[in-house]
Amino acid sequence: MRKVQMVTDRELEILKILWALGKASVREVQDELNKLPDTVDNPVAYSTVQTLLNIMEDKKGLVRHVVEGRTFIYIPKKSSDRTIRELTKRFVDRVFDGAIDRMMVALLDTKPPSAAEFDRLRAMIDEAQKQADERADEPVGSKLEVD
Amino acid sequence: MRKVQMVTDRELEILKILWALGKASVREVQDELNKLPDTVDNPVAYSTVQTLLNIMEDKKGLVRHVVEGRTFIYIPKKSSDRTIRELTKRFVDRVFDGAIDRMMVALLDTKPPSAAEFDRLRAMIDEAQKQADERADEPVGSKLEVD
DNA sequence: TTACGTCAACGAGATCGTTCGTTTTCGAGG
DNA sequence: CCTCGAAAACGAACGATCTCGTTGACGTAA
Structure with missing residues (x-):
């Protein structure tokens, strides 16, 4: 059978909306x-959204719903952060065979950042490293379980 | 009509092979x-590859072929670098609405780099900035064509 | 009670990605 | 010339994605 996409394009658009609205x-x-700018000329029908949400709930477990009166209220099951992290990992694996540094290069190539953005980038890296260090410090007696 | 993927999964695998072999x-x-590890249990038929390469040539212009004796030799039309840069841009647009810094964060979250990798990352950024500066310096009379 | 509006439920169709089996072509060896 | 093997050409199928139209249920207002 063909590989099933975890989150398709349309589904991601819907998820973004659910994340924004809760x-x-x-x-x-x-x-x-x-x-959305892409859909103003091309509105999507009600039943289309309905079908998509059905699939996202039943086949993919991306959302769940509660009943409120007579209407279904859909709620995302995974956080934006987690989902996006998973999507990113899949992309890096697929395109760069998991090499994050090569992905970084491509990213810097895509749109050359300004000087200010370069500074912010460095700050981000410092922050990430600080957090990594903190994580590496504490585990004195809890090193037994490695996830 | 539905949105056509620039490069699908299988096509990317094939492109990687063509880039490696020339x-x-x-x-x-x-x-x-x-x-490939994923296909050893699941070999792909000759005609499948043939069909894919046909589509990649006729419908997508990703490759071209020359005839050598009685066999077609396929050659990638775009470099690995350029293609991957385009794929990356599409991904950042799709998932992060074009926000490269958010993509960076997700990337750093995906797999926390080691101290050495952090250093290499900083070096990469320095290098990228140096090149950006050089590009910004010289354009005294050559600013007319920006490509 | 009847009519209306909204919602979930179905069924279905178009296009794409991916996969092959089969047929045709064609050059080389007997 | 005939056969054999390998390559291209062709047609077809199946699931996935994305798209609706239609139908039936149900609450509300007239």
Whole structure:
């Protein structure tokens, strides 16, 4: 069987809306979707959104729903951070065979940052390293379980 | 009509082989493909590779072919660097709405780098900035064509 | 009670990605 | 010339993605 995409393009758009709103009905998702620049000329039908949300719930477990009155309210099951981290990992594996540094190079190549952005980048790296160090310090007696 | 993927998963695998070999026949691509860890249990048929290469040439312009004797030799039309840069841009746009710094954060989150890797990262950034500066210095009379 | 509007439920179709089997072509060796 | 083997050409299938139209249920207002 073919490889099933964890999150497809349309599904990601819907997830972004759910992350922004916290939760939403089919109608609300449809409205938000049709505000997007790509869809203003090409509105998406109600039943389309409905079908997508069904699939995202039943087949992929990306969302769940609660019933509120007579309408379904959909809620994302995974956080934006976690989902995006997983998507990023898949991409790095697929394109760069997991080599994060090569991905960095491509990223810096994509749009050369300004001087200020370079500084912010360095700050980000310092911060990431500081956190990595903290994580590496404490485990004196808890080193037994390595995840 | 549905959005057509610039480079699909299988096509990317094939492109990687062509980049590594420079050029290759259908048979060679098939052989290399079936050496991959994911395909050893699941070999790909000759005609499958043939169809893919056809599409990659006719519909997508990713490769071209020359005839050598009676066999087609396929050659990638775009460099690995350029293609990967385009793929990366698409991904950043799709997932991060173009925000490269957020992509960086996700990347650093994906697999916390070691101290040595942090250093290499900083060196990379320095290098990228130096090149950016050089590009910004010289353009006294050559600023007319920006490509 | 009847009509109306909204919602979930179905069924279905178009295109794409991926996969092959089969047929045709064609050059080399007997 | 005939056969054999390898390569290209062709047609076809299946699941996945994305898209709707239609139908039936249900609550509300007239």
